[in-house]
Amino acid sequence: MPGLFPPFDPEPEAVERPRRLRRIPIRSVIPNLVTLLSLCAGLTSIRMSFEGRFEMAVYAILIAAVLDGLDGRLARYLHVTSKFGAELDSLSDFLSFGVAPPLLLFVWNFHDINSFGWVAVVLFAIAGALRLARFNTMLGEDKPAWQANFFTGVPIPAGALAVLLPVYVDRVGIDVPQAAAPAVVAYVVLIAALMVSRVPTFSGKKYGGIQREWVVPILIGVVILAMLLVSYPFHVLSILTILYLAYIPFGWRAWNRLARTHGTKEDELTLDVADPVPDDETTP
Numbered sequence: 001m002p003g004l005f006p007p008f009d010p011e012p013e014a015v016e017r018p019r020r021l022r023r024i025p026i027r028s029v030i031p032n033l034v035t036l037l038s039l040c041a042g043l044t045s046i047r048m049s050f051e052g053r054f055e056m057a058v059y060a061i062l063i064a065a066v067l068d069g070l071d072g073r074l075a076r077y078l079h080v081t082s083k084f085g086a087e088l089d090s091l092s093d094f095l096s097f098g099v100a101p102p103l104l105l106f107v108w109n110f111h112d113i114n115s116f117g118w119v120a121v122v123l124f125a126i127a128g129a130l131r132l133a134r135f136n137t138m139l140g141e142d143k144p145a146w147q148a149n150f151f152t153g154v155p156i157p158a159g160a161l162a163v164l165l166p167v168y169v170d171r172v173g174i175d176v177p178q179a180a181a182p183a184v185v186a187y188v189v190l191i192a193a194l195m196v197s198r199v200p201t202f203s204g205k206k207y208g209g210i211q212r213e214w215v216v217p218i219l220i221g222v223v224i225l226a227m228l229l230v231s232y233p234f235h236v237l238s239i240l241t242i243l244y245l246a247y248i249p250f251g252w253r254a255w256n257r258l259a260r261t262h263g264t265k266e267d268e269l270t271l272d273v274a275d276p277v278p279d280d281e282t283t284p
Contacts, residue, residue, distance in 0.1 A: 027078045031071045031085055032088055034071040036088075036092070038067035038092050039091070041063045042060070042092065048060060050107060054104065054108055058168075060100075061101060065096075065160070065161060068089070069157070090135075097160035098129060098132070101124070101160045102120065102125060105164070106120075109176065110185065113181050116181075117185060119185075120189055126192075127192035128160075128195065130196050131155070131195045134153075149203055150254075153194060153196055153197045153198065154191070158244065159195045166187065168234045199248060200251050202247070202254070
């Protein structure tokens with residue numbers, strides 16, 4: 001007699017296994033549990049936003065971003081990657097980074113401008129969904145090795161943290177008045193546009209390693225950064241967001257330089273709207 005719940009099978013299309021091998025190892029569930037915790041953090045952020053606890057809402061999104069960076073790495077480390085995990089991760093990312101941040105902004109600063117602010121919320125959520133859909137469809141595509149160092153557009157976790165810059169600034173003590181709501185809306189639309197754009201941004205996934213003499217200074221720097229983030233979270237988040245946005249043009253320049261070096265002129269990106277746009281993208 002079949003059970004009440006369907007059996008967990010991350011690869012339903014796989015070849016039928018012998019009955020004695022049907023048990024799922026605990027390690028195959030761990031990355032999905034981390035993804036679900038990220039989803040819970042996103043839902044918690046939405047609740048904190050509606051309760052007016054904006055600092056806690058930001059912390060929840062930050063926790064979701066940390067967990068999102070762990071689940072995929074855990075899956076690869078444990079050799080338990082699956083289509084199920086990839087789809088679950090996308091759904092979690094959409095809620096935690098595509099829905100929770102703009103809702104936080106709407107409750108915090110947009111509620112008095114009604115439909116105008118809500119349009120920005122919807123645009124950001126749509127941009128997040130399109131960003132994730134494009135990333136998923138490009139998984140497994142053949143591409144030059146150097147392009148693995150870049151994302152196409154701002155990834156959705158980075159976009160979610162960057163779009164909250166007005167909240168960080170306000171919590172630092174720089175007042176963001178209600179009259180500034182249209183400017184904040186424009187900023188939200190800008191970040192949404194960067195997420196769905198073809199602007200290359202550094203991914204850091206294929207970094208070649210660290211020289212031995214730099215290991216200790218980097219470890220000390222990471223510890224100091226973590227201490228500052230705990231002690232002065234919104235100051236640090238403001239600075240990191242500004243530095244990240246300022247670094248985007250350097251990623252663009254590096255992409256074009258590598259494209260010229262490897263003889264793929266068609267991959268170079270310009271602001272000239274008359275240039276033909278390639279039909280297929282090559283980086284997630």
